Amino acid sequence: MKAKQTIYNLLLFFTLMLCFGCNGKASVEKENDQNPNVIIIYVDDMGYGDLSSFGNPTIYTPHLDKMAAEGMKLSQFYVAAPVCSPSRAALLTGAYPKRVGLEKGVLFPQSVTGLNPEEQTIAEVLKEKKYSTACIGKWHLGHQEKFLPHNQGFDEFFGIPFSNDMSKKEQEYMGRNDYNWQLPLLSQSDTLELDPDQTTLTKRLTEKAVTFIKKNSDEPFFLYLVHPMPHIPIYASPKFQNTSVRGPYGDTIEEIDWSVGQILETLKTAGIDKNTLVVFTSDNGPWKVFKTEGGSAGPLRGAKGTTWEGGQRVPCIVRWPGKVPAGTVQRQVITNMDLLPTIANLCDAQLPKKKIDGRDVSNTLLGTGQNLDSSPFLYYASNGKLEGIRDGKYKLLQLEEGTFLFDLESDISEEYNLFEEHPEKVALLKEKMKKLDSVISLERRTVGSL
Numbered sequence: 001m002k003a004k005q006t007i008y009n010l011l012l013f014f015t016l017m018l019c020f021g022c023n024g025k026a027s028v029e030k031e032n033d034q035n036p037n038v039i040i041i042y043v044d045d046m047g048y049g050d051l052s053s054f055g056n057p058t059i060y061t062p063h064l065d066k067m068a069a070e071g072m073k074l075s076q077f078y079v080a081a082p083v084c085s086p087s088r089a090a091l092l093t094g095a096y097p098k099r100v101g102l103e104k105g106v107l108f109p110q111s112v113t114g115l116n117p118e119e120q121t122i123a124e125v126l127k128e129k130k131y132s133t134a135c136i137g138k139w140h141l142g143h144q145e146k147f148l149p150h151n152q153g154f155d156e157f158f159g160i161p162f163s164n165d166m167s168k169k170e171q172e173y174m175g176r177n178d179y180n181w182q183l184p185l186l187s188q189s190d191t192l193e194l195d196p197d198q199t200t201l202t203k204r205l206t207e208k209a210v211t212f213i214k215k216n217s218d219e220p221f222f223l224y225l226v227h228p229m230p231h232i233p234i235y236a237s238p239k240f241q242n243t244s245v246r247g248p249y250g251d252t253i254e255e256i257d258w259s260v261g262q263i264l265e266t267l268k269t270a271g272i273d274k275n276t277l278v279v280f281t282s283d284n285g286p287w288k289v290f291k292t293e294g295g296s297a298g299p300l301r302g303a304k305g306t307t308w309e310g311g312q313r314v315p316c317i318v319r320w321p322g323k324v325p326a327g328t329v330q331r332q333v334i335t336n337m338d339l340l341p342t343i344a345n346l347c348d349a350q351l352p353k354k355k356i357d358g359r360d361v362s363n364t365l366l367g368t369g370q371n372l373d374s375s376p377f378l379y380y381a382s383n384g385k386l387e388g389i390r391d392g393k394y395k396l397l398q399l400e401e402g403t404f405l406f407d408l409e410s411d412i413s414e415e416y417n418l419f420e421e422h423p424e425k426v427a428l429l430k431e432k433m434k435k436l437d438s439v440i441s442l443e444r445r446t447v448g449s450l
Contacts, residue, residue, distance in 0.1 A: 114142015
């Protein structure tokens with residue numbers, strides 16, 4: 001009898017192990033067969049030198065540092081504009097802001113234009129593949145109903161329609177009493193609050209993002225998590241206030257770092273970590289006019305609003321376990337316009353029907369491709385004026401204070417003007433810059449209007 005019981009127990013044990021093995025195998029196959037989830041975390045006004053993984057000695061960002069160790073740092077990642085509305089348009093459409101009619105600066109509460117609904121965003125590209133989509137945080141591509149995220153491919157929107165300083169309360173703090181607009185916190189187009197407590201924003205947005213991930217963990221999703229800070233005014237929740245050596249600015253960055261940690265932990269808990277591409281970056285460089293309340297561009301010259309490197313070269317980290325090689329640094333020039341075509345390829349989605357400027361860099365991010373072919377990058381000022389071009393290692397800038405030529409591979413800080421030493425290179429870049437811009441000008445599409 002005892003022998004029969006032993007045999008029965010062994011059979012039961014092996015049966016259970018077989019079942020667990022099958023279930024485990026099915027889970028892996030599902031994860032491998034399913035299109036990847038995509039998360040873009042876009043912060044506001046964070047500089048190239050604001051993370052410890054990018055060299056900051058006093059701001060503590062362990063979650064982003066770990067993300068970099070588990071993924072790839074992009075040391076030459078550029079945004080297509082040095083201010084936020086044009087930069088966001090470029091990210092979501094894969095096109096220069098000028099091509100989609102949004103190159104002329106930041107949108108304000110009194111603006112009557114926005115991203116044209118006829119443009120295809122990353123969200124709309126992925127909706128064709130049955131992705132669930134959400135924009136959580138700051139939008140700033142038009143606050144009228146027709147321009148809001150839920151009319152631009154996003155199933156869900158929770159956040160603010162423009163910058164966190166575009167608030168009656170904040171403007172009054174700064175001594176301006178004639179400002180009439182309050183900052184709304186929206187769900188779709190419904191106003192939940194006016195002038196919300198900004199010390200709670202990072203935490204609330206993070207909680208919404210975590211809820212969205214959990215709710216959609218069984219099917220592909222795209223999450224666009226858009227933190228309104230460290231754009232001035234800077235805030236942090238009580239848990240993070242007065243905790244950073246860097247002061248209030250450091251408190252704000254370190255809470256954003258906590259937020260990233262919450263997102264990554266949620267992916268692991270949900271069992272979808274290895275099937276999720278996460279990109280962390282900033283919309284433009286730091287707002288240095290606020291001095292110690294603003295951020296750092298590290299070794300880069302200039303800041304937000306300028307076409308110096310500090311205005312448009314920003315930190316970027318890409319993570320996808322098992323796909324993006326861990327602990328690597330990608331030193332090739334990549335832009336925020338490249339994200340749409342890259343994501344489309346990785347998710348087996350169709351590119352927009354209208355012309356874009358970004359290119360697919362998926363092989364580069366996955367470590368399977370050779371060096372990218374040289375692709376010129378145009379520098380447009382915050383008012384949309386063409387000011388420069390990057391082609392290979394050289395950068396040409398034509399500013400009111402003069403003409404500048406830099407070898408960015410040797411001179412990251414733009415200290416040594418080679419204008420007089422290489423007149424032929426200057427002439428060549430001027431011609432190429434004007435030619436490329438003239439094509440974009442001819443092909444410029446209509447901005448969204450009421």
